[in-house]
Amino acid sequence: MQERSNEVTLQGAPITLLGPRLQPGDKAPVFTARVGLEDVSSERWAGRLRLISSVPSLDTPVCAKQATRFNETLSDRDVAVLVVSQDLPFAQTRFREVTGIKNVTFLSDYKDNDFGYKYGVYIKEHGLDHRAVFVVDKDDVIRYVEYVPELTDHPNYEAAMAAVNALL
Template sequence: MQERANEVTLQGTPITLLGPALQVGDVAPVFTARSGLEDISSDRWAGRPRLISSVPSLDTPVCAKQAARFNEAVSDLDVAVIVISQDLPFAQTRFREVNGMRNVTFLSDYKDNDFGYKYGVYIKEHGLDHRAVFVIDAGDRISYVEYVPELTQHPNYAAALDAVKKLL
C-alpha cells in the first residue's frame, strides 16, 4: 500500500494518507461501501456525472457543513452526490433524517476501507478518511480532485461545483 506522508495535515501536524494520489484524467476506481447493512458498489453510478465528498465524520461541524453545502447546491442539478465517511451507516441515516438531506447518498467506509484505500484518503494514524472531493464525468474519469490540505478546513466548494456544472 502506497503511503503519502507530509501531503496533508491535521491541526498543523502532518498525517499519512494510504493509497494513490488520484489525478484529473484518471479512471475513477470502483469501490464498495455500506448503506445500512448492504454493500453498495460505486459502479451503480457508472456512466453518470457524480461528485464524491469524503469526510472523516459527520459528527463534526466542518463535515456536517460540507454535506449540507453539497446537498443544497445540487438540488436542481442532474448529478449523483455521494457523501462517504467512516461513520456507521446507522449514524449516517440518523444524520440524513435529522438534517433533511435528500439530494445526497450517504455511504460508510467503515467495513473494509475500500474507498479510502482506492481513492488515497485513508488516514493511517487515525483510521478515518481524509477530507476530499472528486468529480467524475459520465465516462468515469476524474475531472476534478481536491485533497484538502488541512483536515479541519473546508474544501473549495466553488471549484468543485464549477467542475460539476461543466459536465452537465
C-alpha cells in the same frame, strides 16, 4: 499499500494517507461501501455525473456543512452526490434524518476501507477518511480532485461546483 506523508495535516501536524494520489484524467476506481447494511458498488452510478465528497465524520461541524452544502447546491442538477465517511450506517441515517438531507447518498467506508484505500484518503494514524472532493464524469473519468490540505478546513466549494457545471 502506498503511504503518502507530508501532503496533508491535522491541526498543522502531518498525517499519512494510504493509497494513490488520484489526478484529473485518472479512471475512477470502482469501490464498495455500505448503504445501510448492504454492500454497494460504485458501479451503481456508472454513466452518471457524480460528486464524491469524502469526510472524516458527519458528527463534526465542517463535515456536516460539507454534506449539507453539496446537498443544497446540487439538488436541482442531474448529479449523483455521494458522501463517504467512516461513520457507521446508523449514524449516517441519523444525520440524514436530523438534517433533512434528501439529495445525497451516504456511503459508509467502515467495513473494509475500500474507498479510502482506492481514492488515497485513508488516514493511517486515525482510521478515518481524509476530507476530499472528486468529480467524476459520465465516462468514469475523474475531472476534478481536491485533497484538502488541512483536515479541519472546508473544501473549495466554488472550484468543485465549477467542475460540475463544466460537465453539465
